[in-house]
Amino acid sequence: MKSYIQEQVQNYKEKHKNSGRLLINCPDQPGIVSSVTQFLHKNEANIIESNQYTTDPQDGKFFMRIEFDSPRLPEKEEELRKDFHSIAEQFDMTWTLKGAYDVKKTAIFCSKELHCLRELLLEWQSGDLITDIGLVVSNHEDCRELVESFNLPFYHIPSNKDIRKQVEEKQLALLEEYEIDLIVLARYMQILTPEFVAAHPFKIINIHHSFLPAFIGANPHKRAYERGVKLIGATSHYVTNDLDEGPIIEQDIMRVDHRDSIDDLKKMGRTIERSVLARGVKWHLEDRLIVHENKTIVF
Amino acid sequence: MKSYIQEQVQNYKEKHKNSGRLLINCPDQPGIVSSVTQFLHKNEANIIESNQYTTDPQDGKFFMRIEFDSPRLPEKEEELRKDFHSIAEQFDMTWTLKGAYDVKKTAIFCSKELHCLRELLLEWQSGDLITDIGLVVSNHEDCRELVESFNLPFYHIPSNKDIRKQVEEKQLALLEEYEIDLIVLARYMQILTPEFVAAHPFKIINIHHSFLPAFIGANPHKRAYERGVKLIGATSHYVTNDLDEGPIIEQDIMRVDHRDSIDDLKKMGRTIERSVLARGVKWHLEDRLIVHENKTIVF
């Protein structure tokens, strides 16, 4: 498959050619940090950024993300993982160790509202979103011209609830063909089947146009208008099989007042949705997100 | 009854001794503004601030607030009102014309959490909240010392749901004795009876410790923590007989993250609650709030 990585992404890969990320999740106990940092030290790794978080004593979970540089990391990556195994076993860790140069492949799903798609493309083009956009899928033709002007493959797959199964089969085939790591629902307005969601655990990010849990479901701006709120918001979250109930990644709001019509709320909402989705996607791409008990830890 | 107006309030009254406020609410139609401004012009009134708002054509309602200065207003007030009558009839207006020097009398109800009470007293003492605080009522003794240090009357009225009726009788007697215009529920954690609420339409302001309509009801911080939201908020609103469903006056939020415990959320929440309640109360005291279809217009 042809790769659509652009110049900015190439620069990033060159700059991070020896950068790695270690993510850890285990029961809290003494000695974890000490063992991990000794391991990295022994392997000539220079810690660039380190974050850790321990839940309260009853829950007793420990989480850590370390970004490091280590000479000739791509050659040593496999070996490092093998070496880390015994530490991981000792502390009963769930963990990943990846090269930051392994840029994730993204699919964007959209519909008729294109502001979120435009923002992602714009940020990607500016080099502020480091990913390889594999393809864009929509149930409408509206964004074809835009997508193709970026030299990206566009697939129009009409959809409705009666043909959901067939639609998803086509989508799944494309996701496999393009070796997609992350699916971004950029105002895709269609509900996914439990099977589709289950096949991509914490790999699908959606943008909801309200500050959840307020205004779950359809028409949040109309309902916000009717309730007379003084703030409207947007929420990016991982998709699970409970509608709008998945782990929240990021939220933001804007001030509104009595003069704002439903259309004004929608217009203002677009600005918030764009930035809230883009931030969430960036954090995922940088392996900054860990899900724990339907909440995200953002490192 | 002894008056508790302090020096700052006296200064305000002197400075606004000829200031008036005209509030209007009527069906939209041509000629309203023209007639009103001609009337004020004829009466030597100088417009200080003017705000208007028209709802969409289907609803067709017009709202206006004018703040003006007019020489010897206190003497002419009654006459002005009489003169305005014919205009009001012509346009089918609901309206009020008041002197800004007629400072409202406020009662504060609180319980064990005192941060909102402290904020109101602090702002009042600084001259940033122009009101005559008549009395403070609580179902606990916790704030007595604080209230009395401000030379304000404090009434301890123990309360629970079994004696609600008797409690409210005592409260109503005090509200009448002190000629109270506004009741502020500064984290008063008791539910009021429909009769009590009905007796004070849009005269009771409550602070709810969430960004409504998210987390209606009890324990919003605990539920916010469990849902993993990235923003917490507070809402000041008029009290109606639908719990937490009254017209929203003001809302604000603060950013939180995965490290924040329920206690942290409560602590941060206090800061938001304080300012959101204080702003809402100020706007009410300045006659900036008009309620229309369970929403507030903030002029």
Added chain:
Amino acid sequence: MKSYIQEQVQNYKEKHKNSGRLLINCPDQPGIVSSVTQFLHKNEANIIESNQYTTDPQDGKFFMRIEFDSPRLPEKEEELRKDFHSIAEQFDMTWTLKGAYDVKKTAIFCSKELHCLRELLLEWQSGDLITDIGLVVSNHEDCRELVESFNLPFYHIPSNKDIRKQVEEKQLALLEEYEIDLIVLARYMQILTPEFVAAHPFKIINIHHSFLPAFIGANPHKRAYERGVKLIGATSHYVTNDLDEGPIIEQDIMRVDHRDSIDDLKKMGRTIERSVLARGVKWHLEDRLIVHENKTIVF
């Protein structure tokens, strides 16, 4: 000259085909509002939005913006203006009365940093920025492809301080040819001559990448980093002949911390610059900005 108005702008024009805007600026005195609203009433105008502002009594200036609908406005526009003349004389007004359907023509000047250009094009394409973008001018070739993908004319005019005069002659010729009303400096890093600025009073909007008056001049992000500020900002303002001293239109900020490098500040800055410039441009296009004593009134 070929017109580049797109479909969204056409929809807007159709929807506002009878909408007008009246802007007034005069010494404050009794009877202004009354006369103006009577005039509009007599001319069957329905007031959609009305804002006014009076400076303090020493300064004594009055400003007003009224948006109204009036049947067959395009046919009556000229006559309305003639009729308004006597009121304007009586109150010594500076004023304009325009059709909201007369969409302004904009030129965008940029250089190598393209995020502000991209934002304006994106908002324009979404129908959130109502203007006719006449052309884009740059001293570099970097944005040609982007601009031409929107079917807009692009002009590459290399520039440096030695040839400023000749460069501006070419630019002025283009501005005239395209009948440009507004020039947006979307991170155009060149200084304009006093003659160029004087020829376009309050018709040039610039984005400065700091919260002015902090960090006037070059390299604001580097200096912000060195000073250790906890907030970075951006400012859109009208260009005058005092560098970064023109009337401020809009400002916003973002929180930063000790971990953010100069590059991080630049990256975050881009997001603020984009929205602060876009808001400023929108307000100008909607005739919401009046300049008074080097400050903007934003109606």
Added chain:
Amino acid sequence: MKSYIQEQVQNYKEKHKNSGRLLINCPDQPGIVSSVTQFLHKNEANIIESNQYTTDPQDGKFFMRIEFDSPRLPEKEEELRKDFHSIAEQFDMTWTLKGAYDVKKTAIFCSKELHCLRELLLEWQSGDLITDIGLVVSNHEDCRELVESFNLPFYHIPSNKDIRKQVEEKQLALLEEYEIDLIVLARYMQILTPEFVAAHPFKIINIHHSFLPAFIGANPHKRAYERGVKLIGATSHYVTNDLDEGPIIEQDIMRVDHRDSIDDLKKMGRTIERSVLARGVKWHLEDRLIVHENKTIVF
């Protein structure tokens, strides 16, 4: 000397009776974190919160703050410090290890504007500011009643630039008598001598009523008004001998518009000053602030 620690502070001390804080500052090099965490592990310390930061490679400095619990810490504190010595030497560390139960003693200096003093007292009384307020000093009598209502010692020391030397001698004697660790200038409007400042390096926190470096010096609100900014701010910072040039601790802003008079800016400014100062003071009291090259690292 009588102690003015209140109940809330006592509760805090009980709850943190085994909590310690280790702060480290040294040249970056491999093995630091590993050595430190091993040391804590060996000493039965449970890490509660850990933050680290490395400056860019050219500068090459490493900073760390660890909050931990260790059984019987008060008894072992001295020994721990002795043990840590060899690690500290190996890595050339500047460091402190303190019990979180050793609550700092604070002096508040103020003048005629009392909103910052009120906020600190309010937060202290709520248990949100953990310190032992030793005394309040002012060059005016305005706050005596307020301070004494909190059962705190108040000292009125009239001041002007001719008697600065004598005034500071009195102040220094009091600071010594009350064993003060932190001096908060809560809108104390007097300039301190270089000697006074030098005697308290990074132990004096000031609130400046602008978003520095904008509007350094006197009358920032008047100058903000004249410049026509759309945001006003406040800055808490450590005092050094360069006026308003010390390391910035915290900043925040509020939106203003053309209708706001200088008095309005002052009023809104008070709200920002209060919270920006209180946050800065809290972070200092929790040992979250490290100064590096005239900037603060906030852990």
